[in-house]
Amino acid sequence: MEKRRLGKSDLHVSPLCLGGNVFGWTADEAVSFALLDSFVAAGFNFIDTADVYSKWAPGHHGGESETILGDWLKRRGKRDDVVIATKVGSEMGPGKKGLSKVYIARAVEESLRRLGTDYIDLYQSHRDDPDTPIEEALEAYGALIKAGKVRAIGASNFTAERLAASLEASAQHGLPRYETLQPEYNLMVRDFEQALAPLCQRHGLGVIPYFGLASGFLTGKYRSKADLKQSQRGEDVEAYLSARGFKVLDALDAIAERRDATPAQVALAWLMTKVTAPIASATSLKQLGDLVASARLKLEPADIKMLEAASS
Numbered sequence: 001m002e003k004r005r006l007g008k009s010d011l012h013v014s015p016l017c018l019g020g021n022v023f024g025w026t027a028d029e030a031v032s033f034a035l036l037d038s039f040v041a042a043g044f045n046f047i048d049t050a051d052v053y054s055k056w057a058p059g060h061h062g063g064e065s066e067t068i069l070g071d072w073l074k075r076r077g078k079r080d081d082v083v084i085a086t087k088v089g090s091e092m093g094p095g096k097k098g099l100s101k102v103y104i105a106r107a108v109e110e111s112l113r114r115l116g117t118d119y120i121d122l123y124q125s126h127r128d129d130p131d132t133p134i135e136e137a138l139e140a141y142g143a144l145i146k147a148g149k150v151r152a153i154g155a156s157n158f159t160a161e162r163l164a165a166s167l168e169a170s171a172q173h174g175l176p177r178y179e180t181l182q183p184e185y186n187l188m189v190r191d192f193e194q195a196l197a198p199l200c201q202r203h204g205l206g207v208i209p210y211f212g213l214a215s216g217f218l219t220g221k222y223r224s225k226a227d228l229k230q231s232q233r234g235e236d237v238e239a240y241l242s243a244r245g246f247k248v249l250d251a252l253d254a255i256a257e258r259r260d261a262t263p264a265q266v267a268l269a270w271l272m273t274k275v276t277a278p279i280a281s282a283t284s285l286k287q288l289g290d291l292v293a294s295a296r297l298k299l300e301p302a303d304i305k306m307l308e309a310a311s312s
Contacts, residue, residue: 001043001295004276006083006206007179009152011121013046013083015272016295017208018288019281020049024064025057027283032068033075035288040078042292048182048208048279050087050126051111062092063114070116085122085208086111087156089129099129099137108144124154124182128162138166138175145176154180154208160195167203178205185209185275187218187248187267187311188240197274209271212278214240218267219290220249244311251310255303261293268294270307 053065170177252263
């Protein structure tokens with residue numbers, strides 16, 4: 001399995017990252033374990049989660065995903081075989097959010113406990129915190145790196161301006177820098193290409209985008225409003241049921257048929273030509289097989305040109 005370096009860190013990951021947002025939500029423990037087993041058995045090593053997953057589900061409080069992942073690590077003894085990415089900063093409850101030094105120090109201990117490990121490979125700021133000085137957050141991360149609790153740090157959902165300011169602060173003050181960016185990026189949402197992509201390229205940051213399949217739209221299973229009832233995330237893709245969206249699906253269908261692949265595989269293979277490792281989730285082994293196959297699909301320049309023309 002090809003491994004790609006995360007920024008300038010010493011972390012090397014598979015070209016596809018398994019999204020853990022579904023663990024404990026739309027995938028129970030047994031299904032989550034089966035997905036993780038199959039993913040690693042196929043030669044992949046990169047898993048992304050967050051402390052807040054899946055606080056949005058009725059009766060959940062956050063931490064469900066990390067807990068399931070931690071239980072899997074404990075039972076399988078696979079800690080050294082995987083790169084675990086998690087996040088801090090999203091609201092977990094009253095007074096439990098942001099990137100202050102005090103909160104990061106508290107939140108990391110809770111994540112480590114749930115994950116059942118003494119270190120996190122990639123610890124990410126889930127979102128920017130304008131109320132906390134940039135240097136304070138980076139100092140907090142620096143203390144965790146020095147203590148061996150975190151190996152590298154990353155940013156998620158940052159604007160180009162704030163990411164640039166963070167990188168500048170790291171350089172000026174000798175603080176650890178964000179080695180990765182986790183933006184929303186797919187064939188339907190290409191804003192990343194405008195300012196963030198050049199910034200990441202200039203500074204050698206790894207890019208690990210979420211919603212690689214546009215909440216499932218790029219799998220091709222949503223082609224009418226009636227199809228939106230197929231899953232809990234159906235409402236997230238209604239805006240894509242447009243002339244542009246159908247043009248993208250037509251291009252995916254054409255390439256998939258020509259390459260003996262699926263639309264999802266083609267969409268992820270396109271992303272793999274642009275970024276370090278897209279993140280995608282699965283709730284069944286069949287879906288996971290579709291995702292895994294994308295890493296073996298090599299698109300031709302004509303395929304890439306066709307997709308980008310359709311989604312422009």
